[in-house]
Amino acid sequence: MLYIFLSVVCSVFVSILLKMARRYQINVVQAITWNYSMAAILTWIFLKPDVRNIEHPPLDIYLLLAILLPLIFYVMSLAVRNAGIVRTDVAQRLSLLISLSAAFLVFGDKFSWLKISGILLGFGAIMCLIPWQKKHVVTQTNKNTWLYLLGVFLGFGAIDVLFKRMALSTTSPYNASLLLVYVASFVVALLGSVYQIKFKHKRFLFRHIVFGWILGVFNFGNILFYLKAHRALAGTPSTVFTAMNIGVITVGTLVGLVVFKEKLSSLHKIGIALAVVAIAVIAYAS
Secondary structure, rough: OHHHHHHHHHHHHHHHHHHHHHHOOOHHHHHHHHHHHHHHHHHHHHHOHHHHHOOOOHHHHHHHHHHHHHHHHHHHHHHHHOHHHHHHHHHHOHHHHHHHHHHHHHHOOOOOHHHHHHHHHHHHHHHHHHHOOOOOOOOOOOOOOHHHHHHHHHHHHHHHHHHHHHHOOOOHHHHHHHHHHHHHHHHHHHHHHHHHHHHOOOEEEEEEEEHHHHHHHHHHHHHHHHHHHHHHHOOOHHHHHHHHHHHHHHHHHHHHHOOOOOOEEEHHHHHHHHHHHHHHHHHHOO
């Protein structure tokens, strides 16, 4: 569970940085692009991957992740703009349904009443911690809004499943695979940045790069520890999927309370209590 906790902490820092981006007028597309360059560099320095050790590379997984990782940020921004923060957050958290379905149907996770009880408690915690009462502004009405929300739901679920498959690969060391995915994601995101600068006349500024590098440090930690968690708990992917989702939204709520001085409703307090119990039950069941 230590790897899950470290991944959760890094994930929350990524969310905090993205939340701060608007305040400091950071171009998110450019920041996301350079975040992958830093993640690739850190992977090369600390994990010392040797791509020659990859015998039969899962090219389909590499390609899908390279496209989905940058794309999901863009789709998420469209969903927030058209559907609001609350509905987008609901779509992202409910993607856990896809991850759990894959855990039992694809990866052979075993059912147990204790584990199912923990998962149900986790869903209860997530639904309580989603900021239902917060006001949000939808800046424009778009008939394709439901497509953006569906994209967030499917995208995050697919990324979870693909990372699980990559972590379980016996012919491709995860450190070498991680490097290739980061490099490929950087190339894809760079094409998006070039398009934005050339055709939408966005300014290329050094502060966007620096912000992206800081973002890349925590993104690297998030995905690294997430993969380590899946390898350490290879037989129980539902544990990783559920604990990660519960952890991110719980720690995010606490950070909002302490750092951003957000108020907790009675429903949020119930959600935090349920989250603690759910993680304890899932950890014991595993």
